[in-house]
Amino acid sequence: MSPLCPGGRQVGLSGCAVGILPGMDAGIHAIAMELHLPAGALGPEPVTLDVRAYLVSHATGVVLVDTGMDAAGPALDAALSEVGASWSDVSHVLITHAHPDHAGALGHAREAAPAAAAMASPMDGLPGLHPLADRDVIGPLRAIASPGHTPGHLSFLHEEQGALLVGDCLGVAAGRLVRAPAQFTADLEVAEQTLHSLLALRRRPAIQLPAGERLRPAPGEDHVGDLVRMISRVPSAGT
Numbered sequence: 001m002s003p004l005c006p007g008g009r010q011v012g013l014s015g016c017a018v019g020i021l022p023g024m025d026a027g028i029h030a031i032a033m034e035l036h037l038p039a040g041a042l043g044p045e046p047v048t049l050d051v052r053a054y055l056v057s058h059a060t061g062v063v064l065v066d067t068g069m070d071a072a073g074p075a076l077d078a079a080l081s082e083v084g085a086s087w088s089d090v091s092h093v094l095i096t097h098a099h100p101d102h103a104g105a106l107g108h109a110r111e112a113a114p115a116a117a118a119m120a121s122p123m124d125g126l127p128g129l130h131p132l133a134d135r136d137v138i139g140p141l142r143a144i145a146s147p148g149h150t151p152g153h154l155s156f157l158h159e160e161q162g163a164l165l166v167g168d169c170l171g172v173a174a175g176r177l178v179r180a181p182a183q184f185t186a187d188l189e190v191a192e193q194t195l196h197s198l199l200a201l202r203r204r205p206a207i208q209l210p211a212g213e214r215l216r217p218a219p220g221e222d223h224v225g226d227l228v229r230m231i232s233r234v235p236s237a238g239t
């Protein structure tokens, strides 16, 4: 990852820009958080990762997708206030995968919203959650099994908005789509198959991966072109 993760530069990794829509007008509110990794964790230089959780509105409340790292509780509290909601409005807490930058503040969310259904794939081994499987529908979101980064990784498709919240299936570096770091990916081969299945999803009518604020595709191309180019290459170390 070293070409993608120079010291101190912002590298979007999670939730990633594929799913970013600005504000709740679109029904999806991105909660941006920063995760600072010391030198040695992801290459020789310190790296700042852009971690995202999402609030997704529906007719009777809000779904929280991912919770960020364990210190993210106040950021989640603030995000709910920002969109005029409170924890009592949270109907579900959905976890894309069990990594600590995505499920770290799950305890805070469960305490703050005890009535909300907390859900994840049982294959990721988070204790005490309701099981969530491929194609399950929660409010406006459909769970999409997207294993590889972790065995039970789930993405969430907002069909009405054509937005796909991809967890750590994909990241963004310097405005382009990238793979999640190999160091943090459980099965690189399966993760690669997942990228192909996400692309197949894109080809369905009315399904789009909306460009995010951090994506800067090459001239004449879009982020889907980025994805096509990326998965048509043989995966190599560091990408």
Ligand SMILES: [Zn+2]
Pocket: 097, 099, 102, 149, 168, 184
């Ligand atoms: Zn992860």
